[in-house]
Amino acid sequence: MPQDSTAIDIASCEREPIRTPGAVQPHGFLLALAGGAQPQVVQVSDNLAQFTGLMPEAALQRPLADIIGAAGAAALAQLLVDSELRERPAYLTTLRLGDTAFDVLAHAWDALQILEFEPARDNHGAELQRLYPLVGDFLNKINDADSIEALCAQAAADIRALTGFGRVLVYSFDDEGHGNVLAESLADGYDSYVGQRFPASDIPRQARELYIANRVRIIQDANYTPSLLTPASNPLSGKASDLSFAALRSVSPVHLQYMRNMGTLASMSVSLVVKGKLWGLISCHHAEPRMLSFHQRTVCEQLGQILALHIKNRGDADELQFRLEVRRSMVRILGGLTQGADFIENLRSVLPELLHFARAGGVAIVIDDRLTTFGDTPSDEQIRALSDWLGANVHEEVFHSGHLPAQYPPALEFTDSASGLLAMQISRIHQHYLLWFRPEHVYHIDWAGRPDGKELRAGQLTPRTSFQLWRETIHGSSTPWREGEVELAVEFRTALLGIALERAEQMADLAEELGRANKELEAFSYSVSHDLRAPLRHIVGFSDLLMETAGSDNPERRQRFLANIKDAARLAGKLVDDLLSFSQMGRAALRPIRVRMGDLVRGCIDKLAPDLPQRRIDWQVGPLPEIIADPAFLQLALYNLLSNAVKFTAGSNPAVIRISSEELPGETAFHIADNGVGFNMEYAHKLFGVFQRLHRMEDFQGTGIGLANVRRIIERHGGRVWATSVPGEGATFSFALPHHD
């Protein structure tokens, strides 16, 4: 026979009709009633005679009074009317039949009223008084427990004290369904199982499902002979009777064999259901047959519910704490990422924190051909191959594996550094990854017997016989990625892409700025078509006129035409020069240094002087601070402003030009004030535009580019320009440069 047949085993177990065994445990008897106002017994367990002397067949289609006597039947009938029966058995009363007292449990299921009679202990009042304070005690003690293990240990101890079972285990199921023993309470002579693992195959799938519905189960004596039901099927439906919730439900012979193999004759298990899932079990064993009253079982069930609730709360609190920590780490990373302009450089600066974020041993950033690693990672080639594989095979935004070689066999080469992988795609378009590696975590599982150790005897399913410790060593795995870690990684990715998006917005801002520059350029070409064309047309026009008048004797007129031609030609030349300088202004890089403003101003005045031999100009230069600026650019701006002041004070005698500075919040302002013709404030908004003029050409020469240049220079320094004037009294042109911290 093949020995390794776990799969067959489980499949067979899963076909076990555990809900419909067609029999009960023989320590009590079952009566099923049907038929509304005058209920009759429609199904009984075969051990009826043993307790009542009545043969099963004789009880069928009879009223309850014929079986348990008129008094008992009347009491029960009243109780059945008063209590709304549910799917879970409820205690109705304790009835005496002959010499024996029975606890009567009732539940409604499978279209029947099912009554179960269990021999009762005497003195119920005293039992209840003893039991219920235990629940209060447990509640008090459990609040002091500071871990799930401590909670479970407390529950194990209290349940053992309550029930007198020799061994109480509390175990939880892992993702694969294996049970890990978290806590136990033992009487002398019972083997310890704490820290061990029970294979998933010990509890078949349909048993787990039943354990969620029916939270407490007891087997009083594993050597029992089941008492069959008469009739065998549900008399109403004709199908196998569903005993899912019956306290006396007979269990699978495989399970009884399992118990005997384990040296356990009595057992009880209480389900620990957390968030609707079977989180674990409280499993009680006793070497001898053991009876528990319904009340004892109910208290155990309540303790189990309290424990499950605390496990949930503790788990939630632990998870919350863990997520908080990870999130704090994430916030620190994101903080670092917004520092500089270069995203990848920013990522590099937070590498240690990235490692911490995912509790990883190594981290890699893969962006196009650029690969940055930190900590303990596979080689560059291995990482590149891995990211190629991810690109081709993984479509989730965040991929994680605690056992990479299982999905990606080449990872066997580097299990020491990367048995675990958390991969995050950090671009929506490109295959750019953030990779976290977790090293191999070699660990041992102490199985309570070989997990695949169930043995097959010819034709019969038998449970495993060995509960000897069996140690398994696991290679190629890392510590698993927690659900919280993966979820936070997804959150982190969203934030990362958010930053990328913000950067895209910055790019959009830049584009807008470029758009503005482009508009300036359009204004520029527009101006060229207007302003550069005009002088050319004038040259042509006056030349034609000059030729026409060649023969005439009007030398004055000819002289003027010639002068006009010369002016137009000079203006055209100057326009071209100014336009070129203007376009340069937008392109050349700024080289800001510490500049003494006073020196710049004096330099400009010296430069202006040769053009003004006969002018009387009173230059009043106030104290000027040092600033950070590109001196060449700033001198050009200053020169434009000062020559403007000179130009528009041509009619003032003396011309007074005052240069001063002023500290404003966050910026230093400079003012160039003159006592010239000034301008109408109504048109102030046009002053700094390209080719805007507020004066007639013949009054004040100029191309209309000077102030546009000034604005461009100052704005490129992050500053602003403005002007104020009272026509006829003078104008003040100002600019402000932001402070450098």
Place this chain on the structure above:
Amino acid sequence: MLKPILLVEDNPNDLELTLIALERSQLANEVIIVRDGAEALDYLHARGAYAKREQGNPAVVLLDLKLPKVDGLEVLAEIRASATLKSMPVVMLTSSREEQDLVRSYELGVNAYVVKPVDFAEFVRAIADLGIFWAVLNEPPPGSHRYIKPQ
């Protein structure tokens, strides 16, 4: 009664060339010269320095696009928005054939858009044609008098 032509031109060279051209067209209309958009509006609204001018709108406004203070498009917009001025013929006289200027001018309701020819002979002919068309041939809006060439 002869209605004047309003010439709005800031550039002295353009002004001289235009005046020479108008002179050669032998129009008898008075040519009123203003040097920027603000002055043009003052004249048209008969305010400021022109508060005491003779009543009535000019036969046509020859308007440069690029003007100090208030540019040609702004002047045109204000003319079209004014109840007393809106039906007055306005001709853009400009250096540029820029599409945006053309489009804007027609949007604002210009009557004609003339790019100043570079060749002077053509320039003279264009100005003469304009003057004759608008000041002589064109039937002015109701309420103004048609120009009759003196015998």
